[in-house]
Amino acid sequence: MARILVVDDEKSIRTLLSIALTRAGHEVRTAADAREAMVLCAAESFDALLTDVLMPQVNGHELVRWVTARHPAIRCVLMSAYDDTDCRECPFRSGCRMLPKPFNLNDAISLVERILQTPCQ
Secondary structure, three states: OOEEEEEOOOHHHHHHHHHHHHHOOOEEEEEOOHHHHHHHHHHOOOOEEEEEOOOOOOOHHHHHHHHHHHOOOOEEEEEEOOOOOOOOEOOOOOOOEEEEOOOOHHHHHHHHHHHHHOOOO
């Protein structure tokens, strides 16, 4: 069982991912924005972070940079319907994957399972 933090300003996406990942056997926490996620990361440990890219105030790229600097063992996934930087890998952190929206929940779970099996880079 892994501890996963899901960050998205859309409640429906947080809820769907939380339910799916919990059913897959993981412990899931959610945050509505990057600032809330930073507070959770400072107080708890996580194995993986799934974050939306486009969020108000602090975006997902900035959140991944913050997490990388403070918690390098957390594996990261950026989710976006709009960010076309690279749909396979984040440009500033090796091993950070992209999950294009809309996504199939089974594909999202498979991606999380794969990154959890991959050593942190």
